[in-house]
Amino acid sequence: MGQHFIGRQAIVSKAEEIVAYELLFRSSEAPDHAEIQDDISATSNTIMNTISCFGTQAAMGRHRGFINVDADLLMSDTLEILPPERFGIELLETVAITPDVIGRCRELRAKGYLLALDDHTYDPRCRELYDGVVNVIKIDITGVDSAGMALLVEQFRPYPVKLLAEKVDSRERYLECNRLGFDLFQGYTFSQPAVMKKRRWDGSSAVIFKLMQQLTAEAELEDMEQTIKQSPPLVYKLLVLVNSISLGLRAKVVSIRHAVMMIGLHQLKRWVQLAIFATDGESCLDDPAVDLAAVRAVFMEELVKLTPLVRRNRHAADEGYMIGILSILTAVFDLPMEEIVANLHLSDEVLDALLNREGDFGVLLSLVEQIENLEFERAAERLEVLGIPLMAVLNCQKTAYSWRFGL
Template structure:
């Protein structure tokens, strides 16, 4: 049985990622076995080779929030996991009888962190609240008034509160003002236009390269000269290409162009541009952009439209360029040359042939499994392949971010000498 696992980032008050919630489903609906319980699905999630092999890739050194029902807790399944990397998330509809509470308390004594999901003011088992280290409040479910009343009534020095379904910067700021400690949702992927803040400008070298690459007749010599005129860009490009793309080392830009081709080099240049644009504290924007880019490329390769893989990669990469640059899409599209198909997919226009691929990316990311079903069938994708493509994309993005961080550290050391 296939296990589909997505992740949602959880931030602290400084917008630093401290954890990911793992959102899962045991299979796509066309292959769903209704006899499989949520307990069995979670057990498979935990023991499945994807997770055993890929937990580090999925959450790195952060905590993983994982849902557990009473059956799993009563069978001591959470103890299979490292207490220093997992938060046991108890579903709000669990009826905490004596056996359950005894087992939950045993896990707490072993050092596991406990979280209560979807807490509301009328939660019927008030006497169990002291057991939990983290209380999760769904802002859509509780409403702003309810979310504030919960803080006023239950907040104390030790217990932490997590605001869920935070989808805009405004909601984040509201929860921050209420005193919430952690924040979950995709608010970080929404543009924040701050009056008086200078929007990021496009590097002229990059524009020259895009113009040259998009010509009907591509001139390798001109492209090489433009890249080589920027020593920093050349160094980054060669380091990244050698880290990811080839078995043999590439020693020059011309060599890289000859082996990889223009489209592959353009992809790496786009990655570098995105990384350079993003301000400190916005690493997750880069990471998610790279995950989306790689995921979209792999989806295209495995779909009935493999010829669209480079354009699909662009859609994923530039899908949050408005966040990165602090500008609306229409202004950015005037500055960065890209095809109309790419622009339309980024702005969610179904007329684009890339639209379906991007919807697979977005629906998996948000664990919207029903929507995922619809678009995978349109693209003739094999359901069993989707989790592997996602895990590969996350792993690939982690490696990319690590390599870029190494390059930046090298640059800082050189500048300090």
Template sequence: MKYSYIARQPILDKDKHTLGYELLFRDGPQNTFPEIDPEHATSRLLSDHFLSTHYETLGDKLGFVNFPYQSLINKVPTLFPSDNLVVEILEDCPPTEELLAVVKEMSQLGYKIALDDFIPSKEWRAFLPYVSIIKFDIRQVPIEKARMFMLRLSGSKIEFLAEKVETYEEFEQAKKAGFDYFQGYFFSKPEMISRKSLEPSFMTVVQLLTEISKENINYSAIESLISKDVTMSYKLLAFVNSSSIVKTRIQSFKQALVYLGEDKLRKFISLVALASTQDSKPDYLYGLSIQRARYCELIGSRLNEKLESGQAFLTGMFSLLDSLLDRPLEQILDEISVDESIKLAITQNEGILGDILVLTKAYEKAEWDKVQQRCQAIGLDQNALSECYDASVKWTADLLSVKTN
């Protein structure tokens, strides 16, 4: 039986490249299941989720995992390979001699140790030689105060991570203060450095996404759009010819579209949407837009309400266009032909599509109370929500692993 949610939040470097993900669990007594011991919950979550789903989707990225005190004393982290696991010591762990001995041992075994939500105090001084990363919640420890602490440790090998970075300004301040890594949602807001126009290839992608959201796909319209874009044409044929379903080489767009069918066509267009956007944006943002689209689609498929094929998918995909193009959503949505229900869902959180999008964003941010409320409001089983998230993460990882060049 699944009794847990898990979400992942990106951790980015100064260039906004993804270093890894913090895997966020619902495992405390305040979270819906008070009868489950947090230590037991963490063990179950590690085996159910980290091993079965998220571990395989981390790729070459690091997985940051919170461990309660007893899990550390029991050396639970050593059950997992050390190469892409960062062991986070929770802020409520007491800095005992027993914990210090375990931290020392894990450090010698090659595990990266992080102090989570760190508040500077002399009790933790003995731990510092064995710590790789110190995380400051900038809502609790102001950036300037953190900067003074980091200066004192400037000769050490410790790297510093700023948590709860919510705006681009905070990201810039934290970078200047000397932080190495950043966690938060600053990248999902437009930076507004300069106005980007909708480039022809990206405009084609947007029009294609609009076409595949319709109940009856117009293959002629799709063929017409693809044939006008040389890059898209090449990628379509390369994608179809690399597919296991193709026995003879495909030569025409129409033939390719017939072979692909609706599901694979959506997959292909999503993939090209990833590849055709601006290189200067964080890679995580493209992955998130695809994952969010798929997650919205899977949630929509579990509801009793009848949704047109592709509507929930497009709602998720288009909800990040402002971040990808550095322009207000309303302005972008006015320029493209998109269904009014999708537009209202994205800009006003209206209707069932709006409910799905709000639920998806709450899940991504691990706002579990809000997640539970929204599940009840739309009549969605909470176990189904967890399954949909796992499936969307796997689906996205699969897409990115076959990224066409």
């Protein structure tokens, strides 16, 4: 099992306070610096890792994150999966400023995104962008003397933009840029790019493509739910996604279908498109953690149906399924469960089961773990208390294995 990486570098104000981060592509081959072969793939990986693996809170805290985009992704509707309140869009210097690009930037600005031009110098042909469309101009000050920087500041002064000095590599250069009128700063003087990593847990790319086909064909929501369930890693990433893009979330997620409805099919389609761009073709079909999660999830789902829980709570079986998947993640990520579920907006009953093995769900989860560990005497005692026949439990387990392995 590999790892996911994100690089981030602080953007600071004149008061040297962090106001945002630039989020940077990093790979397992070169975690300390960017080796980009394909701009779309690199950006898609950065976005997917931020919103579906780490989560926006873990990646950026309370600050906004700026994402580098090329012309193709800029013009793509897929980009709008990013909440404008949390993200800024940074146009790479390779983006040609055409009327279509200017129109797209106006559209994104109207939707609430902050826009930045990366590695930019004054160009009269871009005045339409400077005048109320772009928020930030990033200037690489490497090799630029005081007179050159003063000229740049003077050229941009008539426009309502903030100037960001990039690659500020000394205290002296910071003080110089500050004195000349730069508003924001980024460089080794304040922080080197920090690399965050998280253990990789990827689903089968075949499931992603199947889900894309279903979304394109406007399949029934129930069919899409069953497809998502085929990939436990996809279920977990969906739950992280809900928290990342659904600001002000109050409702507790009670099922896969509920999670999809909370973000909407259009956003789900954007997410799947990004996943396709970001995929490296690897499959986790040989990952035993995926098999364990899939079997435990269905086992829990079927067990719940044997209890009074289903009469009191119409979502009980679905919550049992989610508990089954989430319960193995401490082993997958080598993190405490408290950290894993911190921002997943799960019900109190689900949290009690995962954190303390308490409540009705917690009792069933303990039972499943005992059976998996071949602790049959303890399991039999628990079954007697629950009033569930052993044969019914074995049938539940058989259903779980049959669903996963087609037995």
